[in-house]
Amino acid sequence: MSSRGHDLPVRPVTTSEIPDWIRALNTGFLRTPTVDEAELADRTGYIDPSRTLAAFDDDRCVATFRSFPQELTAVGGTPVPADAITNVSVTATHRRRGLLTRMMDQDLAAAKERGDVVATLIAAEYRIYGRYGFGPATTATQWAIDVQRTGLDPRWSGPEDGGRIDLVDAADVRKLGPELHDRLRRGLPGAIDRDDRWWRVATGAVRPGRVPWHEPFYAVYRAPGGEVAGLAPYTCDDTWTDAKQPGDTATVRGLIATTPAAERALWQHVCSLDWVTRVKSGWRSPDDLLPHFLPDPRAATITSQADWLWVRVLDVVRAMEARSYEGEGTLVFEVTDAAGLAGGRYRLDASAHGASCAPTTESAELALDVRELASLWLGDASASRFAALGLVREERAGAARVADALLRTSRRPWCPDIF
Template sequence: MGLDIRVITETEFPAWLMAVRRGFLQSSTEGLESEAAMRLARTDISRLQGAFDDGRCVATFRSFAQELTVPGGSRVAVDAVTAVTVAPTHRRRGVLSRMMATDLAAAKERGEVAATLIAAEYPIYGRFGFGPATSLTEWEVDLTRSGLNPHEPLDAVLDGGRIDLVDGEDVRKLGGAIHARLAARQHGVVDRPEGWWDRHAGIGVPPLDKWTEPFYALYRSASGVPEGLVTYRTDDNWDDRKQPRDSAIVSQLIAAGPAAERALWRFVCSIDWITTVRTGYRAPDDLLPLLLPDPRAARVVTHADWLWLRVLDTARLLASRTYGQEASLVLDVRDPAGLAGGVFRLDASPEGAVCAPDTRSADLTLDVRDLASVFLGDESVERLVALGRIEENRPGAAALAGGAFRTARRPWCPDMF
């Protein structure tokens, strides 16, 4: 094909970054050199691939080390995939297939048990063995219909804690510890790379992103421990009667526990002049709608797949989580790429699991994509059997597996990467 597909060099990084911009339909070169310098300082360039045609970068691919929380609270090492682009002039030539195969093979060699990504388009990644593993929902809340009392003192719902408006420096100091406590209890959460909190406070943000300073509100428990953080922006909207009709747009709300989560939502919904709240991307079973006296005031505006997963080591990944009930299952996992396939016996329980290759007849036969979708508990084994995507070889195996993989709460990944 005349294409040179390889790891890029440092001198090629600005051209690679410009190719990423073009791939996401950003043609501007504004601030390219300064952004390249900032990003290069925190990027493992050995995990950046580019495809070059006559010296021009026409496709990009990046991965980086990530940790993912699985049911039960364990953290597993995964390969996070991002910045995937192919120029429209070079589509359908197998460029992405070659870059993906190289990266996944390297990740498996490093011992990472899975790969993750956020899929911009649904049809692309299933053919590489990825399956949607978490979902998201965004609500728009009409506070005038919510039934909340705008005159109720906020102290009445704070469980003895307090909420303070803070600045970016406070967020940089305290946010990481709050996020770590969230990650310990919420499966689907990924770690935040070095520099994440700096950028969240406006430090090191690329000029093209047009960052504007938000509001930050911090919840402290009755003992004074920071346990929750919300970041939001507001608009400026007045109606013809000179009545405020402003909106609060939440970009982040993280909490170490439900008390902090309830308090922060109640705070956002009590801000003077705010009549509408956009929640940002939340888990489909987020607490917010049911915190309202009238949950119908929360209208779903977005619901979609979010974090995708690609199994690389079936035995280690299945052994990393806890399960909803005891179950012994033999799984025949089909993987055309040859990375994670085979027959495995899973002995699962609420305390943990053991999984190893096996030679017995399989109870269930499934593609590696569908294993990825049920692993975090967001998809139902029984549903995929009904769709014909999982084959039940032993009567009752689907119900047994469904009860084992099911989780009390939906998985949630708060981050884009």
């Protein structure tokens, strides 16, 4: 194996190189490096070689990188084209040689040229992607619910609002789920689109991974008028105490709902299952309504909370004009971008009726790096907090408060998916 680094070729893979690319990906993620036929057939079916990068050393793949087209919902519900980045790895023998930087630079330049507004990723490690202009833009939280402490009526048999809950099969989910999710994501900043393969994998029709498949139960909430307004897949273990008392845990796997009534009913359904004494929520929004659906919110304990979706702004003007604003005002801000993709000075004029953003020569009121702009763009982060941390600089006193009044949202953004 060569000891070269910065001169190794980085380029899109050919179809014949996909098996070696998968082996390198599995190696980088510390999975068994062998490539079985099922994994090869599945990945070959959806990988776009032109957007699948690799670094090679003596014809052996030693770094991997893939992107694909995505729609990300901006504040207010407008979908923007995004460059979704995934499958990033560098083999341990070839770290610290600039391979990731070269792959990232190549991909982001292509995304900018295509006209993508932002790039997105889910970061396995926190400290890697800030140097490429990405900032954490959403947070995800998991709860564990002690069912016996909730205060919910153990005799509950169904929604009181005239709706109903039905258990359906995977084939029904593949029919009902896409339209339900599309309605959800149109009103949820930070949400992304799901293609047909996503639903096939989520319901076991396609089984690409090496983890054994366990068929979930699928609970569907129908509003009084019959419209599907919520879906809760969940699995249950089989646990009994030494005193022959049931103690099952139900694990919810991606509950989605378009109304609070649907959400409340689905959580109550799961919490009312016979034998279930504990419910694990799966990843949820950090300001999810879940704890406060319970008479005793302390019955829901946060077990994990961390950054989730990371965003990298590629087109400041289109990003700022795509989103909506609850307040009204003007802000002149200076963006620093070491990669030269989105830097400059911009004037934002925003109101509830729309916004305009354009390059300007006016004096900047707020100065920030493109990674902090990404965190602020979806409405979750605070410019005032960033100023206190030294991450943004006020060129005019009070500019951070103006930014918060314009950019922050009443509900926190959330991305329900991992990719």
